[in-house]
Amino acid sequence: MTDEFETQGDRRRGKDRRSDTNRRSGRDRRSGTERRTSKDRRAGWGKVDQERLRGALTAAATVAHLFSQPLTIVIGHVDLLLSKVEDGATRKKLEIIKEQLQSLSMTLQDLRSLRQYKTVDLDGLVLLDIALRKVRKLD
Amino acid sequence: MRDAKKTEILLWDKHSTERELVEEMLTNLGFKVTAVSNEHDCLREFSSRKYDLVIFDQGLPDLDVRRFVDELAEIDQMTPIAMMATLAVEFYQERFGDSNIDFLIVKPFELVQLRRLVEEAVELAERLK
Numbered sequence: 413m414t415d416e417f418e419t420q421g422d423r424r425r426g427k428d429r430r431s432d433t434n435r436r437s438g439r440d441r442r443s444g445t446e447r448r449t450s451k452d453r454r455a456g457w458g459k460v461d462q463e464r465l466r467g468a469l470t471a472a473a474t475v476a477h478l479f480s481q482p483l484t485i486v487i488g489h490v491d492l493l494l495s496k497v498e499d500g501a502t503r504k505k506l507e508i509i510k511e512q513l514q515s516l517s518m519t520l521q522d523l524r525s526l527r528q529y530k531t532v533d534l535d536g537l538v539l540l541d542i543a544l545r546k547v548r549k550l551d
Numbered sequence: 552m553r554d555a556k557k558t559e560i561l562l563w564d565k566h567s568t569e570r571e572l573v574e575e576m577l578t579n580l581g582f583k584v585t586a587v588s589n590e591h592d593c594l595r596e597f598s599s600r601k602y603d604l605v606i607f608d609q610g611l612p613d614l615d616v617r618r619f620v621d622e623l624a625e626i627d628q629m630t631p632i633a634m635m636a637t638l639a640v641e642f643y644q645e646r647f648g649d650s651n652i653d654f655l656i657v658k659p660f661e662l663v664q665l666r667r668l669v670e671e672a673v674e675l676a677e678r679l680k
Binding site: 476477480489492520 | 637
């Protein structure tokens with residue numbers, strides 16, 4: 413009888429199951445790049461925090477950059493519609509859309525202003541602390 | 552401020568949707584706009600007549616911003632130049648603070664911010680005269 417992984421035959425034949433070529437050697441395990449060196453450990457967590465900040469800044473800049481153009485186009489068209497539309501109900505809806513877009517715009521501004529790695533825990537949901545406090549309006 | 556209809560703006564944006572929008576926004580504000588889609592046309596237009604403001608989009612992967620604004624300045628150093636940007640102002644100040652860029656307008660922007668930009672640019676041009 414053979415099993416799916418053909419291990420039982422090996423065991424019966426007394427073959428060393430640890431000889432698998434995919435297996436990492438003792439040296440590999442010690443040289444893992446994710447492993448902190450003793451020098452790192454002596455330096456405390458500062459280096460890790462710096463890396464976290466760098467990652468967060470890169471992600472924040474990417475989001476700010478990629479979201480800016482579509483947001484410009486949507487806000488711009490809403491503004492143009494508001495300058496033309498006279499119907500009260502439509503204007504009110506457009507103003508609500510603009511308010512929400514301004515809120516997104518402020519979040520992008522907060523992402524651009526990110527200078528330190530700080531998180532906020534919303535009952536288990538850990539997020540970057542970028543002024544998640546309230547919805548604000550532009551001047 | 553001078554009559555808006557007399558204010559001539561040269562707009563360069565490679566992205567057609569954004570270019571058409573910004574052109575419409577500026578026209579809606581009463582300014583006269585010439586919109587172009589590439590660097591060559593922008594420099595040619597700028598050489599052909601006097602503009603009150605040049606607005607261009609920084610988000611082009613193959614654009615050498617410093618060289619481009621230097622070329623504009625060689626044609627006419629007195630015309631204000633504004634760059635549409637997406638990142639923190641400090642980033643651009645560090646990179647282009649000593650360049651010929653006079654104004655940054657950070658996306659996303661609204662009609663009111665675009666009007667303010669043109670007003671400030673026209674004021675600057677008046678002061679430089």
